[in-house]
Structure formats: C-alpha cells, structure tokens
Amino acid sequence: MPARAGCGVAIGHHGELVQGLFEDDGARLRRALVSLPCRQLKSRARFNASDSDHVDVLPGSCEKARRAAELTISRFARPGTGGDLVINSNIPVGRGMGSSTADVLASIQAVLDYMEIEAASDEVMRIAVSAETACDSTLFKRLAVLFAHREGIVMEAFRRPLPPIDLISIDTTPEVTVDTLAYEPARYDALEIETFRPLRSLLRSAIRHADARMLGRVATASARINERFLPKPGLDEIETIGGRFNAIGVQVAHSGTVVGLMFDALDPNAPMNIDGATDALRSSGFEPAIFRH
CATH class of the missing domain: 3.30.230.10 (Ribosomal Protein S5; domain 2)
Structure with a gap:
C-alpha cells in the first residue's frame, strides 16, 4: 500500500x-x-x-x-x-x-x-x-x-450538462432537520405517475436545447407534485415574488427544507432581478442566500 x-x-x-x-x-x-x-x-x-x-x-x-x-x-x-x-x-x-x-x-x-x-x-x-x-x-x-x-x-444519461442556473436559496423551516432516510418515500397516485412521463420528455428537451426557462417549468411542476408529501411553508409567496422578477421557476429539496428560486444565468438582467427578488424576500421575512452558477 x-x-x-x-x-x-x-x-x-x-x-x-x-x-x-x-x-x-x-x-x-x-x-x-x-x-x-x-x-x-x-x-x-x-x-x-x-x-x-x-x-x-x-x-x-x-x-x-x-x-x-x-x-x-x-x-x-x-x-x-x-x-x-x-x-x-x-x-x-x-x-x-x-x-x-x-x-x-x-x-x-x-x-x-x-x-x-x-x-x-x-x-x-x-x-x-x-x-x-x-x-x-x-x-x-x-x-x-x-x-x-x-x-x-x-x-x-442526457449527454449534456444542465443549462446554467443562478439561484436564490430559501430555507423554509430552518428550525427543522429532515432525516432523508427516515423520511417516508412519496406515495404517488396514478395521475401523478402519469404526469412524470411528459415531464421527463420536457426535461430531456430542455437539456438538449439548453432551455433554462423550460427547465424551470419542469422543476416547478415537480415541486408542486411533491408539495403534498413534504410541504414548504411560503412556497406560494416565494413563487409569486419570483414571478415579479422574471424567475424561471422554483425547485425544492424533495426530502429537505430548502426552496430555490431559479434564474437563467445567461440572462443579462438576471443579476438585477436576483437583487430585486432578494430584497423582496427579505421584506417578507425570508432569509435568502444567493448561489451563482
């Protein structure tokens, strides 16, 4: 050795x-x-x-x-x-x-x-x-x-990287710690399972064409499906604030506490929009953190 x-x-x-x-x-x-x-x-x-x-x-x-x-x-x-x-x-x-x-x-x-x-x-x-x-x-x-x-x-394997995403991170329940392995896997119903089929196709297309906005829509749909299993307090408000500042969608830790407000890193207005959304989130009582691509 x-x-x-x-x-x-x-x-x-x-x-x-x-x-x-x-x-x-x-x-x-x-x-x-x-x-x-x-x-x-x-x-x-x-x-x-x-x-x-x-x-x-x-x-x-x-x-x-x-x-x-x-x-x-x-x-x-x-x-x-x-x-x-x-x-x-x-x-x-x-x-x-x-x-x-x-x-x-x-x-x-x-x-x-x-x-x-x-x-x-x-x-x-x-x-x-x-x-x-x-x-x-x-x-x-x-x-x-x-x-x-x-x-x-x-x-x-999608054979391409994800399109570049900038992110505002919000811990929706900082006082709660989630044990991923102790967390019971989601029990999806037939309609939810059927919905994952087109989402997978849209995901594939978003990655192939480096379409960040489509990727944001897919992530938002997945977050909404999984909301009934591990709700994220304030998700509606976070999404509303994102809409005011041209966010492309929200994504979540499906077995955790964080929500990410997504922005197209290639959008020249993204830095300004991220600053505006960050201020709005703080005004609403959240404690956002920024992760750049």
Missing part, C-alpha cells in the same frame, strides 16, 4: 429539479431524480492507513462516510486494512442538500486515491448506496442524469 494520504472531494446540491417515479427500459417504475448541483458546496475527505483493522472518522458523526470507506477497503484492499478518515464540509446538514452523499462519495474517492485505483462510476455508486441506502447523483458533475437514487442506477 502507498505510504501517503488519499484525498477525495465531492460537491453538494440544492435539492432536485425533478423527483418521482419513472419507467426504465423494461417498463418497471423506479424512484429517480435529477439533482441540481451546487459547486460552492463541497465535502473533502482525507484518508491515511494505520495499523488498525477498522476505520476511525472525524467528526465522529460522519458514520455513513466511515461505512463507505470500510466498504471501499473491503472491495479493493486486503482484509484487515484500516485507517483514519477526516471529513471537512461546508454543506448544511438536514436541509436536503446532499451532505451525507457528498461525505460518502468524497470518502470513497479518498480511499481509492490512497490505493491508486480508478473505479467505474457505477461501482462507486453501488458502494455509496450500500453505505447510506440512498444517494444523490452528485458523482456525475458534468452531465445531467436521471438517477435511481435508492438503487444506484443511471436510468437515463
């Missing part, structure tokens, strides 16, 4: 653009999502081997990251290999912004980097799902994918 530290980094996200039930190639319905990557949010992991036969992690609360490191070692290294794993992250916890997935992916990458191994993305995702039951698609930084997050399967 190499006598050096292994390092890994993974980004967080700002919830989802779409989340629901979608048909795979065999017409089986799978829970899947498209995350909205947020490159300002990152988790960094550092792994050093030790004489121990297990992995110790700091902070100690990062149990999923520790589990991911041990699973990676079990898969690629000799039995009995242990080490020290250190996680540094600026991703808020319990907001639905991918904090645990980023920790898990960064940890897997740190162990692989230590062992000087390049693993296929599908193998990395299988380890990630084993470590935390469900994970997000933040491993795929450049190309948008429809990802079955409880199975670690890419259902559709």
